Amino acid sequence: MLRRSMHRTVANTAGVFLVAVSLSAAAGEPMPASLGRKIFFDPTLSASGQMSCASCHDPVHAHAPSNALPVQFGGPDLDVAGSRSVPSLRYLNNSPFSLDSEGTPNGGFDRDGRAQSLLEQAERPLLAANEMANGDAATFVAKLSAAAYADEFKRVFGDDVFDDVEGAFFRARFAIEAYEQSEPALHPFDSKYDFFLTGKVTLSNAELRGLALFNRPDKGNCQACHSSARGTDGAPPLFTDYTYDNLGLPRNAEIPANEDPAYFDLGLCGPLRTDLEARRDLCGAFKVPTLRNVATRQVFFHNGAFKSLLDALRFYVRRDTNPEQFYPLDADGVVDKFDDLPAELHRNVNTEEVPYERHPGQAPRLDDAEIDDVVAFLGTLTDGYDPVADTADPARSIAPTDMPPTN
Numbered sequence: 001m002l003r004r005s006m007h008r009t010v011a012n013t014a015g016v017f018l019v020a021v022s023l024s025a026a027a028g029e030p031m032p033a034s035l036g037r038k039i040f041f042d043p044t045l046s047a048s049g050q051m052s053c054a055s056c057h058d059p060v061h062a063h064a065p066s067n068a069l070p071v072q073f074g075g076p077d078l079d080v081a082g083s084r085s086v087p088s089l090r091y092l093n094n095s096p097f098s099l100d101s102e103g104t105p106n107g108g109f110d111r112d113g114r115a116q117s118l119l120e121q122a123e124r125p126l127l128a129a130n131e132m133a134n135g136d137a138a139t140f141v142a143k144l145s146a147a148a149y150a151d152e153f154k155r156v157f158g159d160d161v162f163d164d165v166e167g168a169f170f171r172a173r174f175a176i177e178a179y180e181q182s183e184p185a186l187h188p189f190d191s192k193y194d195f196f197l198t199g200k201v202t203l204s205n206a207e208l209r210g211l212a213l214f215n216r217p218d219k220g221n222c223q224a225c226h227s228s229a230r231g232t233d234g235a236p237p238l239f240t241d242y243t244y245d246n247l248g249l250p251r252n253a254e255i256p257a258n259e260d261p262a263y264f265d266l267g268l269c270g271p272l273r274t275d276l277e278a279r280r281d282l283c284g285a286f287k288v289p290t291l292r293n294v295a296t297r298q299v300f301f302h303n304g305a306f307k308s309l310l311d312a313l314r315f316y317v318r319r320d321t322n323p324e325q326f327y328p329l330d331a332d333g334v335v336d337k338f339d340d341l342p343a344e345l346h347r348n349v350n351t352e353e354v355p356y357e358r359h360p361g362q363a364p365r366l367d368d369a370e371i372d373d374v375v376a377f378l379g380t381l382t383d384g385y386d387p388v389a390d391t392a393d394p395a396r397s398i399a400p401t402d403m404p405p406t407n
Contacts (some may be wrong), residue, residue: 030152036179038149039172045126045143047076047133053125053176056086059185062293062383062394064088070254070304074131081256082130083265083272084111085304088297090186090383091290092118093242103279105244105268111286111302113244114273118177119170126173137169144172188397189236191292192380192390193228197236201387203380210377213370220317220366220374221354225288239291239381244268246284247356248319248349250326251340252303264342265303283345293394295379303340309378313371317355317364 039045040053056072057063064086065072071082096116097108108115115121125131126140134140144150145162154161157171180186195201203211214222223229226239244267257263265271268282276282286302294300300312315326323335330336338346350356355365366374384396 030149030156032156032175032178033182034179035149035153035156035172036175036177037183038147038152039144039176040179042147044147045132045134045140046074047135047139048074048078050078051132056125056131057089059398060395062088062296063090063186064293064297065299068298068307070252070299071256072130075129075133080130080133083255083257084302085299087111087289088293089180090188091238091240091292092180092186093238093240094118094181095242105282105285107242108287110272112267112273113287114275118180119173122173122176138165140172141165141168144168185398188383190385190397191383192385192387192392194236195385195387196380197230204376206373206376207380208377209370210373210375213366213374214377217354218365219354219370222291222374224353226291240288243288244282244285245288245350246286246341246348247301247316248284248338248346248351249301249303249305249315249340250328252305255303258340264340266341266345267302280345281348284341284348291378292381293383295375295382296394309375310371313366313374317358317366317371320351320356320358321360321362321364323360 040057043050043052043055046052051074056065058066060066070085072086073079073081092109093107095107097105097113099105105113107113109118109121110124115124127134127136129135132140134143141162144153145168147153150162153171153175156175157168161168161171192201192203192207196203211228213219214226215228217224225241225243225245227237227241228239229237231237246267251258257265266283267273267286268284269276269279270283295309297309298307300306300309306312306315318325323337327335327337327339338349341349358364379392382392383394385392386396
């Protein structure tokens with residue numbers, strides 16, 4: 001059997017680990033990615049025994065939630081609510097969070113970019129009280145050491161791997177990262193639009209009109225953050241630039257945390273992220289998501305404020321022309337615009353770019369028919385396109401190896 005050894009040095013907050021990984025060319029031999037896949041689908045690693053990574057990132061639903069709840073519930077009894085809607089894991093970038101020379105944020109993982117890598121990002125769901133709720137690394141590693149594939153974990157990372165709790169926890173997250181980076185179903189690029197870019201199919205008239213409106217800087221102006229063009233290297237578009245924006249969303253009363261009128265989710269400057277608290281100009285900004293598979297989502301934006309793509313688009317173009325359609329009235333009967341932000345932070349909301357630069361009495365940048373065309377175009381971004389049936393289903397992008405393991 002042909003074997004070779006790979007060493008990878010990775011820095012994290014606990015120090016620098018040297019990971020020795022045995023790689024094998026023999027079919028069926030365990031490897032970091034195959035172990036990561038088993039961890040990803042394993043509910044026994046949670047406090048409830050019923051929740052895995054795949055519970056919130058269901059492959060059949062483009063690695064996003066399978067329900068229309070604005071936030072998901074976890075914990076030992078699956079009754080502890082999160083505070084943000086869960087994003088899809090498909091088409092994640094691999095660049096850490098950074099601030100450019102002008103202090104503009106970009107990249108990172110999570111909606112506020114606080115994780116610098118997929119390895120770092122994996123820690124929170126494994127430990128957080130509202131997710132798998134292990135609380136600490138020792139609790140998680142104890143469960144992992146009793147898993148059906150614990151011996152495989154030892155074969156890859158060493159017989160004594162579970163003797164070092166922090167080392168084993170790091171290696172488990174390393175395995176998850178390896179799975180997420182290598183799994184084809186997480187970046188299939190097999191939508192109708194991908195077929196169109198390679199000249200294999202044509203778009204319908206409505207889809208073509210929607211694409212034009214999507215790109216026009218005087219209409220949808222969506223391409224300003226969600227480029228539809230190939231990269232300079234010819235790579236297919238990701239439909240996000242991984243920047244951050246403040247859209248001034250309406251407050252969502254369905255989120256339990258919002259029952260406290262003093263609570264505000266300010267994205268980049270808190271409460272989950274704390275290192276940018278002093279950057280008050282960034283308060284309320286969240287990472288721009290990919291629009292791939294957006295037509296399959298059941299809730300939209302970081303707070304799940306809207307439950308249909310049509311309503312989300314209406315908000316984009318009517319927020320400033322018809323704010324009464326989206327925000328409550330205050331005691332004086334005045335529209336309480338941007339009610340999910342403290343009043344002193346309303347100035348941070350994007351009101352300068354098209355289509356947000358409009359005012360009451362002006363026409364929205366897109367009318368109803370044009371919105372329908374953009375919705376039609378966005379439907380071409382769904383993975384798993386079948387050119388014969390002219391339908392798409394993200395589940396078609398999933399190989400049998402990306403379904404829950406049987407052991």
